[in-house]
Amino acid sequence: MKQTAEEKELILRKYLRDLGSVVVAFSSGVDSTYLLKVAHEELGDKAIAATARSCSFPVRELKEAEQFCSENGIRHIICESEELEIEGFKHNPKNRCYLCKRELFEKLLGVAEKEQIQAVVEGSNMDDNGDYRPGLIAIDELGIKSPLRHAEMTKNDIRERSKALGLKTWDKQSFACLSSRFVYGEEITEEKLHMVDQAEQLLLDMGFHQVRVRIHGTIARIEVLPDEFSNLIKKENCQKIVKEFKAYGFTYVTMDLQGYRMGSMNETLGE
Template identity: 65%
Template sequence: MTAQEKYDDLKEYLRGLGSVAVAFSGGVDSTFLLKTAHDVLGDNCIAVTARSASFPKRELDEALDFCKKEGIRHFVVDSEELMIPGFSHNPTNRCYLCKHELFTEIFELSEKNGIKAVAEGSNMDDNGDYRPGLMAVAELGIKSPLRHAKLYKKEIRQLSKELALPTWNKQSFACLSSRFVYGEEITVPKLGMVEKAEQLLLDLGFHQVRVRIHGENLARIEVDESELKKVLLNRKKITEALKSYGFTYVTMDLTGYRTGSMNETLSDETLSEKVSAE
């Protein structure tokens, strides 16, 4: 199937839901899903964004601006993951704990507003990595329209560009808690260190960035391979800034950016716990 045929299938699927609450982070996938759902369902589509310490302010601001511009009913819920029992210890199922709590809250909000379904923006590429959050999606009956339509990230970017969405070429993003080594404690101060460090790199013009935190004070910077040299050219500025944020050691990962690099330490047994598409 072509991307356009999948897009048509997506619209038909959303139309069949009747009404939907989209878990909206402001990223590439959820923006495309929300735009399509709103085009199809109008006011029977709402957006719900979670505000927490692991969600950067710039992402929240962009989500608010998009919904205001598009005339989409938008709800912001406070979802403080660090209050979830066990979450701050960063277990391997951390994402499951977070998503289960968040989607339960979105379900309750949806029922109060007469919305029948809740949807999230995972795509076909998400089937290939360790994604414990998808276990919560399956358990709670959350809809995954992009996976239903068998859309891949590349196709979503293509279609987003055709729709003139500002996110068509936006960098991939995951919550800041994903920057921590499994088993190391997640705290508000360390989340703040990571957020400021990544914002600095974005302000310097880097496109795709991750600042992974190891222990209390070591930063491991990941950027696209094409921008590794740029890190060295800005070495002094980056090092001085990150040390002022609380890091003692500032390192660059020579492999470059890749999704789920923290999962590289997991066992084969843990990695086998994947959820396939609907």
């Protein structure tokens, strides 16, 4: 019989209790917020949060992470992790995510050792198993724990239980680091990361719920949910978006007719 989200959460809670103490890789996203909340409920002060600060991580997300930990009385450690300094990363190879996760989690293992914490945990879920995710290889190599996958929780399960726990993130848009907006092989620069960050923030401020601004040279390819297409193409919105995007440094502004979808840059991998 298929397990309910509530039943899976019980498995998650036992798994975390058995670990004893954890450093939670915390991005303030749907998954890691839920994981941190449950870990803190089960382990108290033996669950601490760690967030990496870098130019590929929007300031709004860092502020949300800080606010959540402050409101919930969770100890929060911020690590400096500049991906552009990792050898080969800025050239955006197909294993970019592996390079980033390897560097990040090595730092978090250092935090765990210093704080005498038993395990480092991260928030990937069952839905992450189907896409191209080289970062999961680094996670496995380093012995990082994935409690949500252990409990076989899907994104929908996590949203359901987040809502039940009163978490504001239960319906938050999915997020991935800004480097994922670049087509493989295109150089990642701090300037272009800032362009993407500003562009996505504009769309969020305009009320779009789930957005991606993919960058191809100086071309912006906007992805929004199909039911938000009509709002995107309203004349006044088009004019505002084009004006602002060009001010950020984009030459052309386009709309993806397939709409938002996870990992759309991976569609080129088989070519």
